[in-house]
Amino acid sequence: MKLTITNLSAHLADRQILKDVSLSLLTGKVYALMGPNGSGKSTLAQIIMGNPAYEIPNPKSQIQINKKNILSMKPDERARQGIFLAFQNPITVPGVSVGNLLKTAYQSIHGKKPKGNGVVANPALSVWEFNTLLVEKAKNLGIPQEFLGRAVNDNFSGGEKKKLEMLQALTLKPKFALFDEIDTGLDVDALQTVARTIMDLKRQGTGVLIITHYQRILKYVKPDFVHVLVNGSIVASGGYTLAKDIEKNGYKKFIGNHSKN
Ligand SMILES: Nc1ncnc2c1ncn2[C@@H]1O[C@H](COP(=O)(O)OP(=O)(O)OP(=O)(O)O)[C@@H](O)[C@H]1O
Numbered sequence: 001m002k003l004t005i006t007n008l009s010a011h012l013a014d015r016q017i018l019k020d021v022s023l024s025l026l027t028g029k030v031y032a033l034m035g036p037n038g039s040g041k042s043t044l045a046q047i048i049m050g051n052p053a054y055e056i057p058n059p060k061s062q063i064q065i066n067k068k069n070i071l072s073m074k075p076d077e078r079a080r081q082g083i084f085l086a087f088q089n090p091i092t093v094p095g096v097s098v099g100n101l102l103k104t105a106y107q108s109i110h111g112k113k114p115k116g117n118g119v120v121a122n123p124a125l126s127v128w129e130f131n132t133l134l135v136e137k138a139k140n141l142g143i144p145q146e147f148l149g150r151a152v153n154d155n156f157s158g159g160e161k162k163k164l165e166m167l168q169a170l171t172l173k174p175k176f177a178l179f180d181e182i183d184t185g186l187d188v189d190a191l192q193t194v195a196r197t198i199m200d201l202k203r204q205g206t207g208v209l210i211i212t213h214y215q216r217i218l219k220y221v222k223p224d225f226v227h228v229l230v231n232g233s234i235v236a237s238g239g240y241t242l243a244k245d246i247e248k249n250g251y252k253k254f255i256g257n258h259s260k261n
């Protein structure tokens with residue numbers, strides 16, 4: 001499957017944040033998106049997931065899965081189409097346990113959609129089957145079982161929040177997973193666990209977009225493609241060596257022609 005972004009321009013209030021971005025992701029491949037602070041990386045991920053805060057004024061802007069246009073779909077519908085986003089700053093959800101959140105998300109993504117306005121989907125797995133799946137995936141990530149009963153991200157450490165995002169991706173089995181700075185604040189062991197999980201996702205056929213500032217994670221997860229976003233435009237695309245070049249030389253040579261408006 002292919003997720004295709006074509007001529008995507010996005011505005012917020014009067015400011016243009018993305019300019020004519022075209023990019024495609026294939027299932028089973030890993031992509032890295034790099035770029036200076038404020039260049040629009042998180043915005044791009046948010047728009048792929050369907051955050052309605054941004055205006056997309058150009059009628060030529062498109063986001064498609066295979067040939068199906070998903071730009072008018074709400075985030076929950078996009079999740080059902082197989083898109084997953086791990087937020088740069090995951091939010092706390094008091095009163096909702098990790099286990100319950102994931103069970104609800106899993107059933108609403110993989111269960112049969114109910115007719116009318118019903119919210120209860122036909123479950124894709126029984127409660128027991130789901131719990132077995134969840135406990136197994138948590139174990140793979142080294143997440144203690146008691147975490148599954150805690151409220152989502154409530155008093156979780158920075159690294160624990162990132163692992164929890166990985167647990168969501170592993171459990172929900174998306175077609176396309178977008179990880180926004182999943183590597184920030186991780187110790188060496190956690191970084192390797194996250195990298196291994198991304199490789200597992202790739203092997204099971206997920207297309208992965210890693211938004212990152214560092215080559216560190218890319219040493220463990222060699223990306224198939226690297227894209228560089230500067231001031232809302234893709235200014236360079238290449239392989240792993242592009243990431244190494246950026247680590248060494250920074251973004252100087254890409255800036256200049258793409259001054260802020
Ligand atoms: N909801 C919003 N309200 C106000 N400004 C926003 C909003 N979303 C994005 N922006 C602005 O758009 C620009 C791009 O932001 P974005 O978060 O996409 O950058 P980024 O490339 O992810 O940066 P970083 O590497 O620091 O995470 C920034 O100048 C940011 O302040």
Ligand SMILES: [Mg+2]
Pocket residue numbers: 041042043088180
């Ligand atoms: Mg960001």
